[in-house]
Structure formats: structure tokens, C-alpha cells
Amino acid sequence: MSLPIVIADDSLLARKVLTKALPQDWDVDIAYASNGVEALELYRAGKASVMFLDLTMPDMTGFQVLEALQHEDLNTFVIVVSADVQPMAQARVRTLGAIAFVAKPVTPEAVLPILKEYGLYV
Template sequence: MLPIVIADDSLLARKLLTKALPPDWAVDVSYATNGHEALTLYREGKASVMFLDLTMPDMTGYQVLEALQHEDLNTFVIVVSADVQPLAQQRVRELGAIAFIAKPVTPEAVLPILKEYGLYV
């Protein structure tokens, strides 16, 4: 089982993202409602892959990416955000994210990324 984290302060967004994952993908999903929870789960080894919202209370997705960089990023981070501005996309890639998916998330948006990085066969 591949440990993954879905970090989003919106319960609806977490549910939609979970439904967008391949149904036969062998994963153990943990949920975070803010950046601090996401980092805690990462430090506990529960985030081989992290789906990360940018706009969350307490600690933004940008701040999570910065913290992961300082801790020697060792996870695949896929940013999932409604902020689709080119500058936002460029900034998250510079901070180590492997991909950017616009909300609302669809299986068609998730699957190619998972396959590209060998996370789903």
C-alpha cells in the first residue's frame, strides 16, 4: 500500500479528490485539513504522494512546499488548486511540486500524472 496524503481544508474537495483516484490504486489515504497536519503526516511517513491545496488556514500550500524543501523533499507533491494563474503554477514547480491540477479534480487529470511518474501502472 502506497501512503498518500490529501491536504485540503474543504471536506467536499477532499471527497472529490478521493473519488478522482483510480479505484484499483493500492493506497492508504490520510487526510489533512491544513498545512501543519500535512507536514505531520509527511514526517510520520504517510506521504509518498501528497495532493496539496494552496489555500488553507494556518499554513498555505506554498508554506508546506517550502518546509518540505527545507527538510529535503522526498515525496511526490501534486498541487490541486483553483488558483490556475501561470505565476502560481510556476511558483509551485519551483518549490518542488511535480504537477498542478486545476479544481475541480477529475480522474482524467490525475491518471496521466500518476502514470508519468510510475506511481500507477
């Protein structure tokens, strides 16, 4: 059974780059969100066992998505993928429940160790 994942980023190019950075043999069903509202809708629909989340998006930021997930008893693995590499941003996403922070542009070398550490990819 495929693992449902969400890639949430307002940039089509960033979504494509992230998709290519995932392991080719990883059995996943990918859903895409172009903003935080869509990401939450997909999460609520059960399509986000793992969520790759950008911080800067229209309608609802990644920080706001994390806060909403926290209020709804977060039960998804959230990996923040952002160009905002400031230590304060990284610390804040960890506090809000993200399991990891990956700087853009994302690479397979950055994603794979995180997936393995949490048993999401063997």
C-alpha cells in the same frame, strides 16, 4: 504494500472529490489533512509518499508546506490541486518542487496521466 498518500485540503468536499478522482484499484492508504500543519505532520510520520496539496488553507498555505518540504529535503511526490490557476502560482509550485498542478475541480482524467508519468500507478 499500500502506498501512503496524503490529501491536504481544508474543504471536506474537495477531499471527497479528489478521493473519488483517484483510480479505484490503486493500492493506497489515504490520510487526510485539513491544513498545512497537519499535512507536514503526516509527511514527517511517513504517511506521504504522494501528497495532493491545496494552496489556500488555514494555519499554513500550500506554498508554505512546499517551502518546508524543500528545507527538509523533499522526498515525496507533491501534486498541487488548486483553484488558483494563475500562471505565476503554477510556476511557483514547480519551483518549490511540485511535480504537477491540477486545477479544481479535479477529475480522474487530470490525475491519471500524472500518476502514470511518475510510475505511481501502472
